[in-house]
Amino acid sequence: MTWLRALKETARSGLTIERPRLEPLVAIRGAAGLALVLGISLALFGPVVAASSAFGAYQAASATLVRSWRPRPVLALVSGASLAVSTFLGYLTGSRLSLFLALLMLWTFLAGLAWAAGRTGGIIAASNVAIMLVTVTLPTSIADSAVHAAMILFGGIVQAALIVLFPVRRWGAHRDALADALAAEADYARRLRHDPLAAFDPVPLMTARSAAALTPRQARRRPPELRGSRGVAERIRPVLASLADPAMGVPSEGPERDRVRELLAAAGSVLDSAARAIRHGGPVELAPSAVAALRTPDTDALFTGPPSRAADRLGSLLSDVIETAEGGGTKTERAEAEKAAEAIRAAEEAAPAARHRRRPSLPRLVPFILRAMRAELRPGSPILRHAIRVSAVAAVGYLIGTALPFGHGYWAPMAAVMVMRPEFSRTYGRSIARFGGTIVGVSLATAIVQVVHPGVTPSAVLAVGCALLMYLLTDTGYVVGQACVSAYVVFLLGMAGGVWSQTVSERVVLTLVGGILAMIAYAVYPAWETPRLRGRLGDWLTAAGRYAASVVDQYAEPSEGGHDEVRSALLDTREARVAWQEAVDTAQHEPVRHRGLSHAAADHTQHALAEFGRVAMLLEAHLPGAAATPVPAAARLAEALRRATEQGAKEVRERRVPNWIEVRKALAQWDAQQGVGGGETDPFVRNGAGLLLDALEAFSHGLGGKRKPSRRARHRA
Incomplete structure (x- = not known):
């Protein structure tokens, strides 16, 4: 894909507006918590502190909208507490540009690494850094900054308390995940x-499995x-x-x-x-x-x-x-x-089969997050590249914003941090969407201000209304949410005494600067998925081979204990398959040529491996019991499958076409020893073994550019 076409595709995806199922009660609860915090802060401390507390309450409610299987109150508390600490430390270093830049780079680097712990942690960390850039400008003294930090934390506490007191569709996300899995089975x-050879997308089952992992309290x-x-x-x-x-x-x-x-x-x-x-x-x-x-x-x-x-x-x-x-x-x-x-x-100290269903509590989660972040500190890691990009862009954006004659130079780094993601398409799409949403939101907010000239209280009401719309429309598209956020910030800073015209000019120009910096950074220091496609394909081939081998092994030595090994191999295969599919989807939008793996080869090999896994699944459906008669020839086939697919994966990564001589020999020995239809009392297993070889040969034909007719095509013929 050329750069021009990639930019068109990402712009279209960024500006896309969807029609998801809305959650009005959740939006109303979040806006009510924001209004409560804002009202208390205005009454006790005035509009400046109220602005800080409102940012804390807003961010805490936004964190609960991110899809996560953890309890929503926990997300609100974590978001409020981390933003409060960031604000206090940011103010302590804000008087010295060098110290603040060092803190900003450290904070954004850690926020970038937080993506190693999952999408939820990455989004919350990035949002907290972006909002911290605004809140550190509001206090005027160390004592004042402590009050601001306390009120930001108070905003998170209020949102968490409202979730506990007024639950909306308790266990709703877990119910949806399980229902989606059953609905996917029904459609299948x-x-x-x-x-009869229809494909099945395992993502709903994987999502339901992830939702089934529980903390002790949830259990x-x-x-x-x-x-x-x-x-x-x-x-x-x-x-x-x-x-x-x-x-x-x-x-x-x-x-x-x-x-x-x-x-x-x-x-x-x-x-x-x-x-x-x-x-x-x-x-x-x-x-x-x-x-x-x-x-x-x-x-x-x-x-x-x-x-x-x-x-x-x-x-x-x-x-x-x-x-x-x-x-x-x-x-x-x-x-x-x-x-x-x-x-x-x-x-x-439970067995591995029980551990994967257990979700650690928040204090016990910290070591897991640290290990995940440490594991990404290696050359070639996309997460590490993202962390380096976002920290460098945040520092450069802050310096540019400070040097420009607008004042409030934090708008540029804030925009960059909010739009940058580890993937090319998301970064570019969000950059364009943020600029478009900013223009719409700021223009509408400015028009309202010019006509109505609101005071402190009306500005607070308008800010809460914008937050309500953002919570309600958060899943419709980033451009819609950004329009609501832009208007929210304009009204909130206006309530705290900001100059309206100054806010408009800064928001538009510096948001554009931040978006351009984010796009340039990815072009200069990219983390393309396209060159890693062969590695992803090799990982899937290895995992699928282990799964098929573990299934065939059960026919060679039937045992109830071996079913756990089959289950573990199946889960590994699903993860490898989804990782491959996500890599292909990401690579399709990258302005990079396929290095050694064409679109046709990717499509053909994907279908062949899916068929290979499907045949193994059919054999799994009829696994013998512990008292069944062993099939000795199956042991040789299982070992051949394991070794051949591991070697084949290595050849795929080295841009060679694998051959399956060892698997063919194992099947030939099977036929010579037992005979097809002669000594074989149940041809089911032998038939499945032949279909496994057919799928592997189709894989090699597809990788070499000569696609072998699939079983689906032969069936229809």
């Missing part, structure tokens, strides 16, 4: 009716209907795929296929009903047609072997979904629920 079931308070449904949804997906697949299930046409379509439609209806019940906290209302389809007694007469097992398993899992969605849970889940809180409290 319906698509399988028409396309004690979690609603019963949020326990267990996610695990059932995880187990349903491979069963649905196994039932629909024509190569390893029933034929493509005939009465068996018609019965499969009925079961898939019924499964989609049941899953949708469970999703609605969990999302809204109501009972599960099943469609009579879905219940009738699941109870039809002709399944055993039509199905044999793996399809019969899949149909029986599907009915059992759907029953579990209904029970858990209604809050009762399965028998196993009910027993586990009684011990959940105690188990999480005692999980410090």
